[in-house]
Amino acid sequence: MAIPFRFDALRRFPDVEADNLFAVDATDRLILDRAAGHLADAPAASVTVIGDRYGALTLGAAGLYGATGIRTHQDPLLGERALARNAHVVGLDGAFTNHGLDEGLLAGAQTVLLQLPRELAALDEMAQTIAEFASPEVQVFAGGRVKHMTLAQTRLLRERFGHVDVGLAEQKSRVLHAAEPVRGGEHAGYPRREYHRDIGVWVCAHGGAFGGTGIDIGTRFLLGFTDQMPVGAITALDLGCGTGVLAATLAQSNPAMRVIATDQSAAAVLSATQTAQANGVDGRVRVVRDDVAESIATASVDLVVCNPPFHVGATVHTGLAQRMFGAAARILRPGGQLWTVYNSHLGYRSALGRTVGPTREAGRNRKFTVTVSTVKR
Numbered sequence: 150m151a152i153p154f155r156f157d158a159l160r161r162f163p164d165v166e167a168d169n170l171f172a173v174d175a176t177d178r179l180i181l182d183r184a185a186g187h188l189a190d191a192p193a194a195s196v197t198v199i200g201d202r203y204g205a206l207t208l209g210a211a212g213l214y215g216a217t218g219i220r221t222h223q224d225p226l227l228g229e230r231a232l233a234r235n236a237h238v239v240g241l242d243g244a245f246t247n248h249g250l251d252e253g254l255l256a257g258a259q260t261v262l263l264q265l266p267r268e269l270a271a272l273d274e275m276a277q278t279i280a281e282f283a284s285p286e287v288q289v290f291a292g293g294r295v296k297h298m299t300l301a302q303t304r305l306l307r308e309r310f311g312h313v314d315v316g317l318a319e320q321k322s323r324v325l326h327a328a329e330p331v332r333g334g335e336h337a338g339y340p341r342r343e344y345h346r347d348i349g350v351w352v353c354a355h356g357g358a359f360g361g362t363g364i365d366i367g368t369r370f371l372l373g374f375t376d377q378m379p380v381g382a383i384t385a386l387d388l389g390c391g392t393g394v395l396a397a398t399l400a401q402s403n404p405a406m407r408v409i410a411t412d413q414s415a416a417a418v419l420s421a422t423q424t425a426q427a428n429g430v431d432g433r434v435r436v437v438r439d440d441v442a443e444s445i446a447t448a449s450v451d452l453v454v455c456n457p458p459f460h461v462g463a464t465v466h467t468g469l470a471q472r473m474f475g476a477a478a479r480i481l482r483p484g485g486q487l488w489t490v491y492n493s494h495l496g497y498r499s500a501l502g503r504t505v506g507p508t509r510e511a512g513r514n515r516k517f518t519v520t521v522s523t524v525k526r
């Protein structure tokens with residue numbers, strides 16, 4: 150017997166859960182509502198979902214409107230896992246398949262539901278991919294919280310679609326409707342590439358990767374300590390690698406070193422792979438998509454470098470950093486070191502001491518602190 154679909158059955162798990170973090174928001178409901186006329190009776194495999202947080206869009210399209218063969222792309226691995234788990238709970242396991250942000254996701258798509266990403270470059274790559282591969286008749290419903298939406302998002306969609314209209318706000322959310330995709334054009338594709346002469350490193354970035362082709366100021370500060378990191382380190386891990394700038398720089402600095410770079414973001418993993426290739430170190434940098442390095446063996450690494458995230462979506466949350474410190478403690482060999490950088494006001498030093506081992510401040514500037522924590526022998 151079919152289980153009636155209920156939004157309140159959905160959870161964020163295994164992503165961080167807290168009282169101020171939600172699995173479903175008003176934007177999910179509004180996008181589904183605005184797209185309702187296109188979802189009811191949608192042909193099989195004609196609906197694509199991009200940026201679904203925890204499954205509300207994918208499972209809502211299937212559970213409320215009967216859409217089948219939905220193709221869905223989520224950048225974070227934890228979002229994918231939550232969708233799979235939620236699908237199981239509401240009895241919709243077979244309703245969708247997971248895809249990268251590519252032709253396989255969009256070929257022939259007639260209806261696209263999209264949660265607007267915060268980064269403009271991420272939206273740019275999404276819009277470009279939709280315009281390139283979806284059906285010429287595609288209807289795109291892109292929603293967000295009004296406080297996070299900008300005119301630049303609308304302008305960007307207008308570069309890729311002949312028709313864009315801005316819907317009325319409802320419950321502090323709004324949906325942009327786009328149609329008439331514009332194929333080709335003068336736009337540069339992804340990944341974008343930039344050479345940083347001062348550091349001597351190429352950075353490749355897909356739209357959704359943290360920091361784009363730039364180098365984050367915290368990361369830049371941490372890079373200044375590379376020559377103080379243990380020279381004998383043979384295996385290193387770049388934990389939460391983003392575009393892989395730390396991994397590539399470590400591999401460049403020590404020809405004997407093998408580096409693993411891990412991130413839960415699909416865009417980050419693609420970018421880090423391309424950054425390693427662009428710097429000619431791909432033979433020694435292995436990039437893995439996983440959740441806080443869960444796939445890396447215990448006590449297998451000499452050095453971990455980490456610029457931990459402290460935002461979960463739009464919400465500041467330090468739980469992720471703590472999980473990363475726990476992962477570093479597990480992965481490091483006795484005597485191994487975790488080098489980390491953080492906004493000084495976060496005061497992670499005592500947590501690092503408790504979780505990893507004796508921790509000293511290696512440096513501090515106006516904004517950031519770099520610490521080194523050593524696992525006891």
Ligand SMILES: C[S@@+](CC[C@H](N)C(=O)[O-])C[C@H]1O[C@@H](n2cnc3c(N)ncnc32)[C@H](O)[C@@H]1O
Pocket residue numbers: 227359360365368388389390391392393394395411412413414417439440441442455456457458459469
């Ligand atoms: C502050 S950014 C640092 C990126 C990169 N290391 C740099 O220095 O530019 C933090 C990174 O952690 C990643 N991240 C967030 N949650 C994660 C998780 N659960 N497992 C692995 N990586 C995660 C994010 O995708 C992001 O790329």
